[in-house]
Amino acid sequence: MRIAVTGSIATDHLMIFPGRFGDQLIADQLDRVSLSFLVDDLQIRRGGCAANIAFGMGCLGLRPVLVGAVGADFADYRSWLERHGVDCDSVHTSEVHHTARFLCTTDENHNQIASFYTGAMAEARLIELGPIAERLGGLDLVLVSPNDPEAMLRHTDEARGRGIPFAADPSQQLARMPGEEIRRLIDGAAYLFSNDYEKGLIEQKTGWSDEETLDRVGVRVTTLGPKGAVIDRKGEPSLHVSPAPELGKADPTGVGDAFRSGFLSGVAWGLPLERCGQIGNLTATHVLERVGCQEYELGRQVFLDRFAAAYGAAAAEEVAGFVRCHHP
Ligand SMILES: Nc1ncnc2c1ncn2[C@@H]1O[C@H](COP(=O)(O)OP(=O)(O)OP(=O)(O)O)[C@@H](O)[C@H]1O
Ligand SMILES: [Mg+2]
Secondary structure, eight states: OOEEEESOOEEEEEEEESSOHHHHOOGGGGGGOOOOOOOSEEEEEEEOHHHHHHHHHHHTTOOOEEEOEEOGGGHHHHHHHHHTTOBOTTOEEOSSOOOEEEEEEEETTSOEEEEEEOGGGGGGGGOOSHHHHHHHTOOSEEEEOSSOHHHHHHHHHHHHHHTOOEEEOOGGGGGTSOHHHHHHHHTTOSEEEEEHHHHHHHHHHHOOOHHHHHHHOSEEEEEOGGGOEEEEOTTSOOEEEOOOOOSOOSOOTTHHHHHHHHHHHHHHTTOOHHHHHHHHHHHHHHHHTSSSSSOOOOBHHHHHHHHHHHHOHHHHHHHHTTOOOSBO
């Protein structure tokens, strides 16, 4: 199954200031702030929703096709993703802009000053799915993850127009998109992904009830944080998928993306929805246990052992025939 994963590709630059921002701000001079914080630590982490999701699928042994826009600075990141099984041949490289970048400085009281530079991401709206489908001999699913909003609408419209099944994953962009556009992203989707908070936001902004949303999508997958996930289809009872026990909690950033990696891998392997949700939950747990979105390793044996412990030997047996982890 050929899956195109569209969405943002970015790096996070995270710095720590060993003092308090508040101490540096002079109350009666806020009209001419000129500050430079000497920071102790700089961590550069690979991120972006599409890159995170494609990375996870690559780690599980698939060959997802990453679709997004980057700058000329993408070379190192590209080679990292390619080494983890991601097809980067359809990534668009901007001639003028840098890859999207999140810059965040945190002080000792956890106050943050951050900026998000969109950069090349704005050019994602120039990407056509047609030539990508042609290169691959067809596409079986297009995932539309958070990205330049114009690009999200365009990929959805194009998939719909070409009769390619698509999965809607509007997540963070729900906050800024109007209801009318959100309806366009979701209507007719084979899969709809969100967390439980975003599920409410979708209903509020589209004006579609729980039932009406189900009328318009094939499968709705709602993640519930530490409670796992719930899978709904019209006319079927809800399927609750319990979480995979975590070995420790380091940083939850990227768990949602990792869930999608696992779930869609199960879909690609033709497994039943319950298994897809379980693979999603266990993949998400790997991210939770590490700081960073792409810092985890998926070892095949460890993955299957943990799968068996969480969901039983028979379920693990069913999955074992497909999981071809990138790491031994
Ligand atoms: N404490 C936890 N223990 C086990 N699994 C967890 C835990 N928290 C999250 N998960 C897993 O991660 C999945 C996604 O979590 P969540 O619903 O918080 O996504 P999210 O809100 O989209 O996160 P983000 O957008 O920050 O990546 C859950 O369905 C579950 O599988
Ligand atoms: Mg999320």
